[in-house]
Amino acid sequence: MDRKFDTKVQYLKYQVLREVVRLAYKDRLLEEASTIPKRIVPGKVPTMRCCVFKERAILQERVRMASGGTSANPNIIEVIDIACDECPVGGFEVTNACRGCIAHRCEQACRKGAITFDQHQKAHIDKNKCVECGMCAKVCPYNAIMNFRRPCEQACMIKAISMNEDKVALIDESKCVRCGACVYMCPFGAIVDKSYILNVIDILRKAEKDPEVHVYAVVAPSISGQFSYAKLGQVIAGIMKCGFFQVVEAALGADMVAYKESAELVEKGFLLSSCCPAFVDFVHKEFPTMVQHISHNLSPQATIAQYIKKTDPKCKIVFIGPCTAKKMEVQLEEVKPYVDAAMTFEELQALFDGLDIDITTLPEEPLDNASYYGRIFARSGGLTDAVREGIKEHGLEFDFKPIACNGLAECRKALLLASRGKLPNNFIEGMACLGGCIGGAGCLTHGDKIASNIDKYGKEALEQTISGAVSQYLSKDYPVKENTEIPPSGAPFVPHAPTPEASSSPAAPSAQPVPTPPAAAPAPPAAASAPAPEPKAQPAP
Amino acid sequence: MVKITVCLGSSCHLKGSRQVVQDLQYLIGHHNLKDKIDLSGIFCMGQCQKGVCVTVDGELHSVKPETTQTFFDEVIMPRVS
Numbered sequence: 001m002d003r004k005f006d007t008k009v010q011y012l013k014y015q016v017l018r019e020v021v022r023l024a025y026k027d028r029l030l031e032e033a034s035t036i037p038k039r040i041v042p043g044k045v046p047t048m049r050c051c052v053f054k055e056r057a058i059l060q061e062r063v064r065m066a067s068g069g070t071s072a073n074p075n076i077i078e079v080i081d082i083a084c085d086e087c088p089v090g091g092f093e094v095t096n097a098c099r100g101c102i103a104h105r106c107e108q109a110c111r112k113g114a115i116t117f118d119q120h121q122k123a124h125i126d127k128n129k130c131v132e133c134g135m136c137a138k139v140c141p142y143n144a145i146m147n148f149r150r151p152c153e154q155a156c157m158i159k160a161i162s163m164n165e166d167k168v169a170l171i172d173e174s175k176c177v178r179c180g181a182c183v184y185m186c187p188f189g190a191i192v193d194k195s196y197i198l199n200v201i202d203i204l205r206k207a208e209k210d211p212e213v214h215v216y217a218v219v220a221p222s223i224s225g226q227f228s229y230a231k232l233g234q235v236i237a238g239i240m241k242c243g244f245f246q247v248v249e250a251a252l253g254a255d256m257v258a259y260k261e262s263a264e265l266v267e268k269g270f271l272l273s274s275c276c277p278a279f280v281d282f283v284h285k286e287f288p289t290m291v292q293h294i295s296h297n298l299s300p301q302a303t304i305a306q307y308i309k310k311t312d313p314k315c316k317i318v319f320i321g322p323c324t325a326k327k328m329e330v331q332l333e334e335v336k337p338y339v340d341a342a343m344t345f346e347e348l349q350a351l352f353d354g355l356d357i358d359i360t361t362l363p364e365e366p367l368d369n370a371s372y373y374g375r376i377f378a379r380s381g382g383l384t385d386a387v388r389e390g391i392k393e394h395g396l397e398f399d400f401k402p403i404a405c406n407g408l409a410e411c412r413k414a415l416l417l418a419s420r421g422k423l424p425n426n427f428i429e430g431m432a433c434l435g436g437c438i439g440g441a442g443c444l445t446h447g448d449k450i451a452s453n454i455d456k457y458g459k460e461a462l463e464q465t466i467s468g469a470v471s472q473y474l475s476k477d478y479p480v481k482e483n484t485e486i487p488p489s490g491a492p493f494v495p496h497a498p499t500p501e502a503s504s505s506p507a508a509p510s511a512q513p514v515p516t517p518p519a520a521a522p523a524p525p526a527a528a529s530a531p532a533p534e535p536k537a538q539p540a541p
Numbered sequence: 542m543v544k545i546t547v548c549l550g551s552s553c554h555l556k557g558s559r560q561v562v563q564d565l566q567y568l569i570g571h572h573n574l575k576d577k578i579d580l581s582g583i584f585c586m587g588q589c590q591k592g593v594c595v596t597v598d599g600e601l602h603s604v605k606p607e608t609t610q611t612f613f614d615e616v617i618m619p620r621v622s
Contacts (some may be wrong), residue, residue: 208610216584236551246550311583366551462555472549472562473582 004229004349004444010191012048014350014394015040016062017195021354024201025178025398036063057084062192069194076194076327079169081192086167087150087385094123097144106136106145110377141306155185157408158282175285179278179408179432180441182323193324193441197351199341203316204243213316214245216308218301218339221251221370222378222437224457225450226345233364233458239320239348240365241357251370253304254377254386255469257297262390265427266398272415272428273383276437277297277329278428279411287415298338305338307473316340320348322440324430344442370471375458376400379451380406380436383429383480386466393467402427407434416421543578543620546596550585555575560606561593568613593612 005011023029037059041052049055061080064070066418069078107115107123114129115136123145125136137145142386152169153161160175161182169182169191182191182330207213217239227235257275265271274280274295283290289512295302305317319326319342326342345352352359373389376382384402389396403425405411411430418424434438438450463469547553547562562582569578588593591603597616604612 214585222574245587248550274569308584314601366555368555369549463559472547472559496568 004227005346006445008032010185010346011188011446012040013062013192014353015129015158017066017197017347017350018354019064020057020195020316021197021201021351024198025205029198033063033067034060036060037435053244054082062189065192066195066433067198068196071477073180074375075171075176075178077176077180077183077324077374078169078192078194079171080190080192081166081168083188084168085188085190086163091127091149092125092130092134092137092145092147094125095144097142098122099142099144100143104142105139105141105412109135109139111135128456136248136507149189150189151185152182155181157181158286175284177278177281177432178325178328181433182407183324184441184446192342193327195343195347196327197343197347199342200318200347200351203318203340207245207316208243213315214312215243215318216305216312217244217247217318218253218308218317219247219303219367219438219456220252220301220319220323220378221249221254221375221454222322222443222450223320223345224375224378225350225453226322226444226449227359228445230359232367234359234362235363237362237366238352238357238359241362241508242351242355243314243417244318247365247367248304248308249367249369250301250304250319251373251374251377252469253300253302253372254383255374255376255463255466256303256307256473257295257300258377258383258386259393259470260297260388261295262387263394263396264297265400266391266394266396268293270426271295273430275377275430276325276327276431276433277323277384278408278432279405281325281328282408282411282432283415286412287419290415290419293418298335300374301326301342302329302338309338318343320345320439321445322433324441344440345444346442349444360454361446369469370461371463371466372458372461373466375461375470378437379454380404380431380434381429382436382454383431383535384427387429388449390466393465400427402429404429404431406431406436407439408432504520543617544596544598545578545580546586546619548584548588548594548614549581550583550589550592552585553594556592557606558593560619561595561604561609564606564609565613567579568610568617572618572621574592574621578617 005014018425019039020029023032036182037056040059041055046052046055049058058080061083062465065078071410080218112131114125115125116126117122134147158177160172160174162170164170180193182194186263203215207215224232237249261271270293272283272290272294273295277299280294280322298306301319308315308317317339319330319339322345330342332337366412373386376385381404384404387402388400391400401424403414405414405428409431414423416429418428435451437456439446545565548557551559558562565580569575569580586596586601588594588601593604594601595604602612
């Protein structure tokens, strides 16, 4: 077992990906893909299944999924039929807590006559008669009857998973939003997200031969809690060592989104966030009448990719994040022109190791594009904080009543109320994964500490305001292009922003321009003589 | 039209690219040169050690927040006047 992952299922998937990467770089994948299973399960003693042959057959399927899967199935998440253990844990069962009482409330409650008793008066449920109504469980004074559900079905908060006639897990395509919760939860690794790592390798290798093509990695802010065995700067160095030209924070796209979305909210009065592709897909599939309220902004990764493509039209862009739904998002017509491929942190780890890059030995490379607010998008509630800040920095008056929905179950509840006009809120932050992006299925590790890691990472950003982060982007969407009223700093540059607590002036360039008329007669202050205050953040909420 | 491109990559950002951009924007506005100068950004020029990297019609210059004024006077002004 490797220290890098939460579970052995993830490790298994990683081993396959790593072998695929190795062979792809040797141009031997086509010929030698069939040798991968035996490399991973070499002996005669099975360690996972009934026999090594089944293990290898399943691994062959994993190789197929690691190489892009079948295009016949449009879903980026697939069930590997032979890997599904057809979990017997189905429905209501009597546990050891049954004391064989006299009352037999369970028997009275069951309308199907499914409950019988043995010679110790302990209850048993006849599975042929039981209809899973749950009445027996409700009335048992000892809570001795429990509902055992399949981990995949339990993980799927929108009930898109059932089973087919062979009891193999079945994904309902009309409901599935590609969040990947089942992928992470299945104890047998029978549900897998397709990997497009071969496309990424192809992009990188083509760019290697053509110096005019730069490949940019757009990394999600949740990266800060990943790769815990190395420093973030070393992860960035590792990404560049793989052949990427530059690494840019998706969080900068989040700043841009927060900047525009806060203005959009004030204009429209009611808004659903558009950042999480699984949430957006969920609204389309389950609440079509609410689609009109989804923010018109592209997601953060697409927004920053759009900007990068503008500055460097020949470039290729790969998103690296915690998200399986992003693999679906990059196939959408409106995102396709900007992002060329999406991969997960799991796949990045496989790319590092497939190329034998030990990131712990690398010197750190900087990563600093976004603000505190862009970075905290990675956790539930962060987007809401950012939109609140955006409204403030725009100087707008608005009675902001947000609801941050943590996970699809909460999203469904809020949308249900909103679709009936009964939601007291005017902004829905929808995050499909529990905890936000840090709970994404493509994360190497999930844990309690990761949310506080994100806030810490946010505070390390040089920019502590949204307008500070977006102001240098010379596009009509951002404020500074027209704003020529900021005098040159002349001040020696302070290399790192102080902690938010220590700062005072909220002066963001857009919000409070220093009132120097652009055509003022005297020359601008000479260097070092009139230092302008560095815009600093308000304390983070 | 003079094309000025400022690097906005992480390394240059940490060296003060935002300040350089803002100062240039101010100076361009101050001298009424909006029609003569096209200011844009790019992520990384592959010359991180020289940051903040600024190209003027493709020619690389190394600028710091405190030298922006001098850079503008000595490199930009002769090209537009």
